Amino acid sequence: MNGLSRSPIPPRARRALALGLLAAVLAGLWPPAARSSAPRFYPDDPIAAEPNTQDASGVQPWEIDLAYDLVTNLFGRPGDPAAGLRAQNVNTIDEVPDGSWFQNRLGRVPISVEDITRGPNMTAGPAEGTWTVIAAKTDGVTPGFTIRDSAEIVWFLKFDPPGYRAMATGTEIAVTKLAWALGYHVPENHIAQLVPDRLVIDEQATYQPLDRNRRGMHLGDIGDLLERAERDPDGTYRVIASRALPGTPLGGFRYHGTRPDDPNDVVPHEHRRELRGLGVFAAWFNHVDAKAGNSLDTLITGDGRAYVRHHLIDFGSTLGSAAVYPRPYWEGTHYLEEPRETGKGMIALGFYLKPWRTMAFVERPAIGRLPADHETWDPRAWKPRVPNAAFLRARDDDRFWAARRLAEMSDDLIAAAVRSGRFGDEEGEAILYRTLIARRDAILRTDLPAVNPIVDPVLEDGRLRFRNAAVDARVSAAPASYRAAWQRFDNATGETSPIQETTAGGPELPAPNSLPSSDGAYLRVDVSAAGGPEAWAQPVQLYFHRTGGGWKLVGLYR
Amino acid sequence: MITRYRTIVAVALLATLPTAPAFGQDTRAEAIAAQQAAKAQRTRPYEPNAAERALDFAERTLLGAPQGAYPWVGSVLSGGGLAAGPGYRHPFGDTASFSVFGGWSIRSYKTVQANLHLPEVARGKVLFDVDVRWVDAPAVTFHGIGNDTVRGDRTSFDFEPLTVGFTAAARPVRLIEVGAGIDYLRVNTGAGTSAPSIEERFSPASAPGLGIDPAYTRTRVFAQLDSRDAPGYTRRGVLLRADLADYSQRSGTGFGFSRVDLDGRAFIPILRANWVIALRALATMTDPHEGHEVPFFLLPSLGGGSDLRAYSSFRFRDRNRLLLSAEYRWTPSEFVDMALFYDAGKVAGDRSDLDFDGLKRSYGIGARFHTPRATALRIEYARGSEGGRLVFAASPSF
Numbered sequence: 001m002n003g004l005s006r007s008p009i010p011p012r013a014r015r016a017l018a019l020g021l022l023a024a025v026l027a028g029l030w031p032p033a034a035r036s037s038a039p040r041f042y043p044d045d046p047i048a049a050e051p052n053t054q055d056a057s058g059v060q061p062w063e064i065d066l067a068y069d070l071v072t073n074l075f076g077r078p079g080d081p082a083a084g085l086r087a088q089n090v091n092t093i094d095e096v097p098d099g100s101w102f103q104n105r106l107g108r109v110p111i112s113v114e115d116i117t118r119g120p121n122m123t124a125g126p127a128e129g130t131w132t133v134i135a136a137k138t139d140g141v142t143p144g145f146t147i148r149d150s151a152e153i154v155w156f157l158k159f160d161p162p163g164y165r166a167m168a169t170g171t172e173i174a175v176t177k178l179a180w181a182l183g184y185h186v187p188e189n190h191i192a193q194l195v196p197d198r199l200v201i202d203e204q205a206t207y208q209p210l211d212r213n214r215r216g217m218h219l220g221d222i223g224d225l226l227e228r229a230e231r232d233p234d235g236t237y238r239v240i241a242s243r244a245l246p247g248t249p250l251g252g253f254r255y256h257g258t259r260p261d262d263p264n265d266v267v268p269h270e271h272r273r274e275l276r277g278l279g280v281f282a283a284w285f286n287h288v289d290a291k292a293g294n295s296l297d298t299l300i301t302g303d304g305r306a307y308v309r310h311h312l313i314d315f316g317s318t319l320g321s322a323a324v325y326p327r328p329y330w331e332g333t334h335y336l337e338e339p340r341e342t343g344k345g346m347i348a349l350g351f352y353l354k355p356w357r358t359m360a361f362v363e364r365p366a367i368g369r370l371p372a373d374h375e376t377w378d379p380r381a382w383k384p385r386v387p388n389a390a391f392l393r394a395r396d397d398d399r400f401w402a403a404r405r406l407a408e409m410s411d412d413l414i415a416a417a418v419r420s421g422r423f424g425d426e427e428g429e430a431i432l433y434r435t436l437i438a439r440r441d442a443i444l445r446t447d448l449p450a451v452n453p454i455v456d457p458v459l460e461d462g463r464l465r466f467r468n469a470a471v472d473a474r475v476s477a478a479p480a481s482y483r484a485a486w487q488r489f490d491n492a493t494g495e496t497s498p499i500q501e502t503t504a505g506g507p508e509l510p511a512p513n514s515l516p517s518s519d520g521a522y523l524r525v526d527v528s529a530a531g532g533p534e535a536w537a538q539p540v541q542l543y544f545h546r547t548g549g550g551w552k553l554v555g556l557y558r
Numbered sequence: 559m560i561t562r563y564r565t566i567v568a569v570a571l572l573a574t575l576p577t578a579p580a581f582g583q584d585t586r587a588e589a590i591a592a593q594q595a596a597k598a599q600r601t602r603p604y605e606p607n608a609a610e611r612a613l614d615f616a617e618r619t620l621l622g623a624p625q626g627a628y629p630w631v632g633s634v635l636s637g638g639g640l641a642a643g644p645g646y647r648h649p650f651g652d653t654a655s656f657s658v659f660g661g662w663s664i665r666s667y668k669t670v671q672a673n674l675h676l677p678e679v680a681r682g683k684v685l686f687d688v689d690v691r692w693v694d695a696p697a698v699t700f701h702g703i704g705n706d707t708v709r710g711d712r713t714s715f716d717f718e719p720l721t722v723g724f725t726a727a728a729r730p731v732r733l734i735e736v737g738a739g740i741d742y743l744r745v746n747t748g749a750g751t752s753a754p755s756i757e758e759r760f761s762p763a764s765a766p767g768l769g770i771d772p773a774y775t776r777t778r779v780f781a782q783l784d785s786r787d788a789p790g791y792t793r794r795g796v797l798l799r800a801d802l803a804d805y806s807q808r809s810g811t812g813f814g815f816s817r818v819d820l821d822g823r824a825f826i827p828i829l830r831a832n833w834v835i836a837l838r839a840l841a842t843m844t845d846p847h848e849g850h851e852v853p854f855f856l857l858p859s860l861g862g863g864s865d866l867r868a869y870s871s872f873r874f875r876d877r878n879r880l881l882l883s884a885e886y887r888w889t890p891s892e893f894v895d896m897a898l899f900y901d902a903g904k905v906a907g908d909r910s911d912l913d914f915d916g917l918k919r920s921y922g923i924g925a926r927f928h929t930p931r932a933t934a935l936r937i938e939y940a941r942g943s944e945g946g947r948l949v950f951a952a953s954p955s956f
Binding site for chain 2: 038042043044045047050051052053054055058060062065067068071091092209210211212213215224227258259260261262263264265266329330336337338341342343344345346348349350352353356357358
């Protein structure tokens with residue numbers, strides 16, 4: 001040191017810092033339009049289909065370790081640590097585009113009783129005649145076969161447990177229909193009768209007895225497996241025949257992250273609206289086993305390119321069935337393990353009683369075990385066996401999206417789905433029907449009013465018309481008034497400039513006279529309601545694009 | 559120093575970058591396509607991480623019946639502590655298997671055990687097993703014979719039994735099992751490794767069989783009714799079992815005897831198994847052949863983590879024993895049970911003395927970590943007249 005005052009920053013570092021700061025300032029001051037940033041809305045918004053643009057033929061089958069999946073979800077929090085993020089696969093009007101995960105049905109297209117009765121089925125089920133067994137399932141408690149029918153179609157067969165005819169098979173059929181109507185990709189499932197005498201074993205069929213090496217299959221194996229199934233008096237077995245899904249099986253999908261080898265899988269699964277919303281549907285039909293193991297990806301090849309389609313499979317543990325026995329009392333009320341609750345219970349000598357210990361249940365062999373009362377059921381308190389990364393991240397708008405679909409699920413459609421399970425127990429079917437209706441209504445009461453429920457806005461003839469989904473579903477009273485704040489919107493910069501505010505007592509608001517009239521103009525309208533639930537005061541942002549002399553809805557944000 | 563400031567500049571620049579997710583595309587479809595194209599450049603096969611691989615290994619080796627080589631973990635003999643060693647299991651046919659394992663415990667107890675499970679007959683209703691079991695337990699405790707032995711008389715001895723046996727069992731109807739077996743049993747004993755050794759305090763008069771190494775032909779029959787939902791972790795059901803065995807001395811004389819074990823257990827769930835009352839009664843009676851004695855090392859005993867839990871393993875020995883246990887269990891979760899327990903038992907030289915006088919008592923609290931069908935870890939604290947003990951076990955109390 002020579003005694004002069006000097007900066008502690010060396011000259012070279014000072015130069016670098018000065019240049020950097022200058023660049024930063026310049027970049028920050030640069031007009032946004034010159035930054036080549038994306039516009040808020042593209043000409044093709046809102047997209048109706050989620051594209052798969054890349055060839056996914058390199059995707060390899062994987063087997064998700066169920067124990068690892070269970071442990072990570074039960075004791076960790078896999079997926080994006082950020083909380084409260086909006087679903088990332090919705091289009092600009094807050095809807096899920098059709099694609100390899102989801103196909104809009106209920107609420108988008110009319111679904112009749114005949115439609116839901118048919119569901120995903122394209123055939124009448126396994127063809128009569130000889131069924132050739134090509135594999136057998138020995139893991140777990142439920143037996144299962146893979147057969148090739150006389151029409152050379154491959155089917156997976158599953159049975160009811162002894163003493164519970166129709167419980168697992170009927171439940172799986174009924175819930176498959178519901179899941180199909182809601183928009184998920186599900187397998188073609190049929191109820192069929194297996195006649196043991198008509199089974200033959202494929203020469204190439206192998207069998208792996210529990211804890212043993214794989215070997216060639218023989219008829220004795222069939223007998224051993226059938227001992228664990230409900231047998232009809234005539235010696236046949238009622239089965240659910242699930243048609244092999246199109247494409248090459250790739251294993252299940254996780255409810256968090258993306259598949260690393262699928263180039264088209266770019267949205268973390270926990271941020272997919274249809275998977276978040278599945279939590280609402282799962283609560284509805286008590287799909288406590290909604291996990292990676294009950295999903296299946298398949299590689300679909302066509303037009304010289306391949307993509308992965310994602311399916312929900314295996315609904316045997318839904319409603320009152322746990323597939324191999326009636327649903328345990330606790331399922332749906334808490335996770336398999338909740339350390340804090342367990343801790344309380346450990347010191348309470350058994351007097352920290354969970355509600356299910358004393359709750360009333362109905363139990364019938366054909367449908368399993370269900371709570372007797374659903375009127376006080378809280379859908380947001382429902383839990384699957386293991387925490388689900390997508391369900392946990394569901395926001396009110398995700399749940400609203402799901403509830404809207406349920407609002408379209410009429411009593412007749414529910415009755416048809418239940419009937420398709422052919423439970424053979426009239427009172428049991430009536431219980432399922434009443435259960436599904438009561439739980440649907442509870443979801444509507446809970447999730448439709450939880451956000452500003454404005455839907456289907458249309459701007460034409462100088463009027464903004466919309467519907468209130470909660471009022472339409474008769475779960476909320478109409479608000480006292482609606483208010484719209486009209487603004488010009490610059491799609492390039494995102495800037496808005498106010499035009500006027502209008503109000504009305506009903507879901508039809510006058511538009512200001514000074515709306516832009518040139519094609520290509522954008523308009524933002526913030527619509528809120530007064531005199532309704534608190535959440536309704538939060539405006540829904542509507543965006544309209546002037547095109548062809550009319551206004552097209554291009555954006556909706558809750 | 560310069561590097562540090564470069565970092566600041568870099569962060570400042572990054573903070574000013576536009577935050578729009580994609581640009582340069584004219585349509586939403588193109589924007590999505592750009593994201594997918596970017597991912598296509600970095601796709602890779604799924605690789606399980608270290609935790610997933612470790613769990614997979616544990617599943618394959620510790621759960622269910624292993625195939626091939628596996629690490630064995632368990633107990634050699636009560637009081638020997640945790641043991642581990644290599645194991646190998648080879649299934650063959652549809653139902654047969656051969657398995658062998660060796661283990662060494664933290665207290666230098668050693669064992670080698672092998673089992674040949676022959677092909678099952680009549681769809682598993684008839685079972686045959688050949689077993690070989692060798693144990694070397696160099697510090698088994700002996701306090702003398704009788705219910706009133708004192709803790710300060712603790713000695714140890716080396717206990718080295720070798721058993722080669724054949725068992726046939728049948729399950730004619732559901733819940734019922736009957737069976738019979740024949741074994742060659744040779745027991746070598748010697749000085750204990752934890753001082754004082756048995757011969758320093760006891761003589762053949764006070765410890766019959768001291769210094770002899772008998773060999774037996776043991777014939778056995780048993781019958782049981784078992785309606786428990788899972789023997790490894792039970793919430794409901796009953797077990798009633800009777801075992802009868804005759805120990806016929808092959809070499810030498812004076813130590814032949816017969817033995818009867820009667821074991822009854824009941825598990826009563828209350829309020830959807832919020833509570834489970836578990837009860838057990840166990841009685842063992844031995845009868846020496848005319849003019850014979852029961853060697854001290856084969857006398858029925860009490861003490862240890864599975865019976866009189868506040869007392870050390872083999873704390874009490876005599877020709878007969880009685881054990882009564884009751885547990886008040888509660889089930890805070892699907893994986894954890896808690897229990898308050900109470901054990902009372904005694905040993906007696908005469909069967910008529912198996913009454914409720916002079917019972918040794920132990921009581922305590924425990925936690926059990928379990929799967930739906932097996933107990934993975936049992937941790938208990940038990941107190942009795944000789945103080946408290948911690949119990950660690952990988953099996954149910956009963």
